[in-house]
Amino acid sequence: MSVFTDQSENVVGIGASKLSSESVDHLVSRAINGEFEAFDQIMLLYRERLYGVIYNMTFNHEDAADITQEAFVKAFRSLSKFKQKSSFFTWIYRIGVNLTLTYLRKKKARRFFSFDQINDEISNSKDLKDFSSSENTSVKTTLLNELHERLNEALSKLSDKHRTIVVLFEIDGLSHKQIASIMKCTEGTVRSRLHYAKQQLQSLLSDYVR
């Protein structure tokens, strides 16, 4: 699968579903006018990236799937409120990120968000093994999975905002400007938070990364 790597807003999507921003605007206009097929196409464009961001913020596939669903449903309900001044990409990401941050806050408030629980979830996650490529029996993949687990642990030690910025920049490949727009903060804040977060991660993963 060819994964989206372009950091600009001009091209969105994964693999064969890459579309120009004009095409996305057209799809959004059609969706606003009530064409559900157009919204279906929009979901195809963003679902994997949005899910990836949410998963790397929650470390739980079930929760990530639920929040991704919620984000798309909320976006669909709020289509009429979408002002086409900003990009649809930023708008739908903001919905997803805000829903995830709300979810994490609630989870913390309920005191269910313990580090041990996350470790258990990560270690016992059958999905995590299934989600690996077809070569998941190889030693290399096993090692990679272990590294991913350690990375998830380290990410979970960051604050929600720092983790969100790291995920959006390092894993999802968004620019500082795009992250600033999604998080509603300045680019400077994004840069400083990113720098701090990476320092933290480097320190936490010193045994596994150079």
Place this chain on the structure above:
Amino acid sequence: MKQNHDKPTLESLFESKKLDLPSDVFWEELQNRVKGRALASLSRHSISRRLYISSALLAPAILFVISFFVLNDPVANLDSFSISNLEKSNGSLPKPMNPEDVAILMNLESSEYELISVDSDIVSFDSSASSSFVKEEISLPTHDTFDTEFLSNVVPNRLGPTARFTF
């Protein structure tokens, strides 16, 4: 302790995380779930919108009907309904006989008169008539007899006296 050159960089670890994605079956299921929920919300929205529009349209009509019944309720307006008002609205209703007329009739000896007809039920009264007693004298061929008609204080609507007396 692993050697540093064996360890990946943090950036390459992040890069590999991009591949940590679910299978196609998962995406298909997710897409279908979102579709179902979105369409269900659309349906709910449509129903609630219809109810809102219906209630918005019906509310003035219902208020009008309620206000109509409240303002025109015959029971509520019973106090204002009376016989006197009915009489005012209907001039053809008979008025009670003048007590003075009744007293004169009662003082007459039975031999002094001959009742020809008393048919007050079919006598109609003119509300514009004078309230004074009307006595009419008629000249007869013999001097000792005469007919007297006692009339009401209103003009009857048909020919014929209320009573004829022969003396």
